[in-house]
Amino acid sequence: MRALLFFAAAVLISPARAQDVTGVLKRDFHARGQAAMDRVEQDALQRVCTKFSDKPPAELARLLESDQMKTVVFPAGSLLGSWKRGESIAQSGRGATWSDPKSAPAGGSCYNCHQLSPQEASYGTIGPSLLRFGRVRGNGPEVEKYVYGKIYNAKAYNLCSQMPRLGQSGTLTEQQIKDLVALLLDPESPVNK
């Protein structure tokens, strides 16, 4: 059974299956700014999520989630940065588009999809509300590690999540992710007030 699953996975994540669409994108798109053409090619995870309409079989999902977990680089020491800096990172939707200068720091686009601080009324609803996240979930080392990992690579926890892999993709730095961890977990953060 397990061998069969691996075989199925190998077939599904081989590039040949999505080639028609990838080929169209390669023909009809052009590189601009920092957005190079390799961006239209899918990695194994993107191929599986596209193939299964974001609902992959549980065993396959677990297998690929553990692969994603291996990409997460957990820094030594405290994972809690500054919630004040975290708030401005959460506000910024800049980064990684062809119109963003590569040298400028990216934001996390957090408010695009999540509610966080109660003072910010303009928030999106694609992701769950994170209002009072630290008060509800606690802020011990285990929760810190979970939040850091989730921001670094959301797909390690939920394979076809719509949330970008903000650390793995090189969008956010280690310090920026720590600052976002503080925004969510620091008792002084407006999120937990």
Place this chain on the structure above:
Amino acid sequence: MRLPVILPFLFFLAAPGAFAQDSKREIEKYQRMIADSSPAELYELQGEELWKKPRGPRNVSLERCDLGLGAGVVKGAYARLPRYFKDADRVMDLETRLLHCMTSLQGRSRADATRVTFGTADQASEMEVLSAYVAGQSRGVRLAPGTAHPKEKEVYALGRKLFFYRAGPWDFSCASCHGEPGKRIRMQDLPAMSKPEFARPVVATWPAYRVSTSEMRTMQWRMNDCYRQMRYPEPEFASDATVAIITFLTVNARGEPYRGPGTKR
């Protein structure tokens, strides 16, 4: 083009965060206010003028352009697009067809005809004003894009695949934002474009005048700016990929009476 009527309104757009709800209400109020005479009309008039103006090496107007209902027929033509065109052996949306007429009829080069595909405050786009004019001539006509020709079926299927294709550094597909009903980015409602009930009112009001930028915008622009925000490379103007997605969206919206060019945030 700047219109004095919108200036007091722009103040609300500049107000951040907490004012977003107010801003949304103001946009709706503004939409009602201008329902009878939208800024889009000015673009329609400019577009009509441009349509009739001789241009290019052959110094002819676009009045003999065949938008699908025969040479020179503009009335109701937009509502039948995208569709397969035998002379080009391709499915074309409005802008792709306009480009075809500019090159084949007026004798212009592709580079010249696509010099300004999306206008700025300093440079108007022919495509945008012409789109406003042609689309406006379909008001009240039900959207009926081509679905019978094998190439139309093929292009629709490709558009559907592109809509759900996840890639790029942020793993996005069109469906990441437009897949589920009732979601928003910040305060912006996101129509679930693969579902007819949500696609209908949206497609029926593009092209549209965008209040936040004071620009007339087209579906080709909408595809371009979505892909920018999806962190992809840039789609080629009037490429098969863009026509395929526009076909997918328009077929999802078919049957809806066209009531654009609309007004958007």
